[in-house]
Amino acid sequence: MADEQNDKEKKANPNQINIELTEDVAEGVYANLAMVAHSNSEFVIDFIRLMPGVPKAKVKSRIVITPEHAKRLLAALNDNIQKYEDTFGPIKKSEEAPRFPLNFGGTVGEA
DSSP: OHHHHHHHHHHHOTTOOOOOOOHHHHTOOOOSEEEEEEOSSOEEEEEEEOOTTOSOOEEEEEEEEOHHHHHHHHHHHHHHHHHHHHHHOOOOOOSSOOOOOTTTTSOOOOO
């Protein structure tokens, strides 16, 4: 019976994609820096976590996409930023690099 329902749904929406989001991926990965590079055939986006007081940043995820998909991503981000700003107001943009306090604002411990 369930197979018949799935077949009907596929026929009704032939362009619909069934996307699975596993629990570990759904948790997400925090990144506060992104770097983008490209070649003639692909865009590479590295999502990086830069921690205060740590001289070495770590790439947490790398996404490789085609130029066409990069343009679609740009359009989707523009659309979502516009919707965000319509709801919450303009996003403030700073021209300087983010500065972190070396001790996160607390006391510096010694071991």
